[in-house]
Amino acid sequence: MTLRTQPATGGPSPILDLAGxxxxxxxLARGVRFYAQVLxxxxxxxxxxxxxxxxxxxAAQTLTLxxxxxxxxxxxxLAPLRAxxxxxxxLAFQVRPEDLPRCRTLLDAHxxxxxxxxLGTPDAPDPTLYFFDPFGHGLELRTVNRHDPxxxxxxxxxxxxxxxxHALPVLGLREAAIAFGDYAAxxxxxxxxxxxxxxxxxxxxxxxxxxxxxxPEPDGNGTPRRWLYAWDPQVGLADMLGGDHALLxxxxxxxxxxxxxxxxxxxxxTDAGRLAVRDPxxxxxxxxxxxxx
Ligand SMILES: [Fe+2]
Numbered sequence: 001m002t003l004r005t006q007p008a009t010g011g012p013s014p015i016l017d018l019a020g021x022x023x024x025x026x027x028l029a030r031g032v033r034f035y036a037q038v039l040x041x042x043x044x045x046x047x048x049x050x051x052x053x054x055x056x057x058x059a060a061q062t063l064t065l066x067x068x069x070x071x072x073x074x075x076x077x078l079a080p081l082r083a084x085x086x087x088x089x090x091l092a093f094q095v096r097p098e099d100l101p102r103c104r105t106l107l108d109a110h111x112x113x114x115x116x117x118x119l120g121t122p123d124a125p126d127p128t129l130y131f132f133d134p135f136g137h138g139l140e141l142r143t144v145n146r147h148d149p150x151x152x153x154x155x156x157x158x159x160x161x162x163x164x165x166h167a168l169p170v171l172g173l174r175e176a177a178i179a180f181g182d183y184a185a186x187x188x189x190x191x192x193x194x195x196x197x198x199x200x201x202x203x204x205x206x207x208x209x210x211x212x213x214x215x216p217e218p219d220g221n222g223t224p225r226r227w228l229y230a231w232d233p234q235v236g237l238a239d240m241l242g243g244d245h246a247l248l249x250x251x252x253x254x255x256x257x258x259x260x261x262x263x264x265x266x267x268x269x270t271d272a273g274r275l276a277v278r279d280p281x282x283x284x285x286x287x288x289x290x291x292x293x
Contacts, residue, residue, distance in 0.1 A: 012214035013197035014256035016290045017153035018173050018226035020062040022247035024085030025135045028053055031065040034134055038110050039093070040160055040167025050074050056161050057093070060154040060251075060291055061173045077271040078247075078286075081278040089243030090177035090236060092140035093170035094156055094224070103129055103141050106168055115238045124221060130238030138240030142174050145222030152213060153251055153290055156224045177229035179242030180281050183208075186230055193264035194257055194277070194285065196228060206232040212250065246283045251290035258287075 025031035032053045035041045041055035041063055051067035052074050066074040066085035073079035095103060107114040112131045119142075120126030129141040146156050160169045180186035183206040190196040190210060199216035200209045211217045212226040219227060231242040254275050261268050261277050268277040274288045 013211075014195045014253035014260075015197070015212055015250050015287070016214065016253070017251040018061065018176065018212050018228075018248070019154075019251050019286075019288060020057075020064060020249040021089060021091055021173065021176050022064040022066055022083075022085045022249075023089055023091075023133075023135065023137050024087050024245075025065045025067055028065055028067040030134055031067075035063060035065070037166070038106075038112070038168060039170055040162055040164040041170075042162050057170065058154070058157050058161055058172050062249075063173070064247075066247075077269060078276055078284060080269050081267060081276055081284050083247050083276070083278075083284040084245045086137070086176075086178070086243035086246035086248075088136045088138065088241040089246055090138040090140070090175075090229070090240040092142045092174040092176075093168075094144040094172040094174045095141045095168070095170055096146070097143040097222075099169045100127060100129070100141070100143060103168055106166070107131055109166070117237055119220065126220065126222070130240065136241075137243075138236075138238065140174075140238070140240075141168065141170070143222060144171065144174070144224050146171075146224060148222055148224050150217055150223050150225050152225050154226075172224075173226065175227040175229055176246065176248055177231060177236065177240070177242045178246040178248070178283055179231050179233045179244055181233060182281070183230075183232040186281065189264075189280070190228075190230065193260055193266060193279075194287075195252075195260055205234060207234075207236075244282070247286070248283070249286040249288060252287040254287050254289055 044056050045054040053065045055063045114131040119128050156172050196210040197216040199211045208230045210228040276286045
């Protein structure tokens with residue numbers, strides 16, 4: 001009789017929520033200005049030498065900007081993994097449905113071209129706004145039902161961190177979409193090597209949805225859950241590309257992820273309870289202990 005290890009998809013996912021995203025920018029000052037003024041994200045940390053800035057999205061989620069510098073890593077502990085900020089990431093923010101009209105007005109006031117797409121059905125419309133930041137990252141404002149029973153590990157707050165009448169009232173990070181050249185290998189590897197909860201695949205294109213929580217769930221209908229979308233290289237809705245060499249941070253059961261990553265033999269580093277892994281496609285995933293739910 002041969003003993004086999006537990007299949008990777010057997011138990012709950014050790015990945016609990018989206019903690020942060022890091023974007024590559026060609027001007028740190030311009031990036032900080034855009035995300036502070038247009039999205040109202042407060043600057044939490046600025047390192048002029050390393051060319052990095054961290055902004056708060058809510059009490060538990062962050063958006064980080066990295067300006068690459070020759071011969072110098074932006075973050076020393078991630079240098080062995082050759083981490084970069086994401087190029088052309090698609091990123092969605094959660095907003096209250098009642099704030100959507102104000103978001104349209106604010107996008108116009110900031111002179112940002114935007115596009116609206118209804119992701120719902122005639123019975124349950126789900127109007128969604130898309131626009132680009134100055135660096136080609138594709139941003140989305142998606143409404144959230146904060147009273148939905150499908151609650152994420154990090155609760156969606158009732159209000160933005162720093163309410164500002166001139167800034168888009170975003171409440172949280174909802175999703176990040178990244179690209180994989182080998183889609184078929186990705187679909188096997190993400191659940192096996194990290195424990196991501198595969199939820200669904202699109203019928204008409206290579207587009208996999210992973211629920212950032214213990215179990216796969218249906219997407220849409222205002223769900224407050226967070227999501228990792230993984231595509232092959234394609235132009236998605238509203239001309240948005242999936243990110244390349246993305247740097248994404250997740251709340252997770254770190255030892256459980258570490259066991260999978262070790263079994264997979266992926267390059268990784270640890271620091272202060274965090275585990276960072278370089279995916280074979282060049283994305284770097286950071287896993288950190290989750291705050292109390
Ligand atoms: Fe999206």
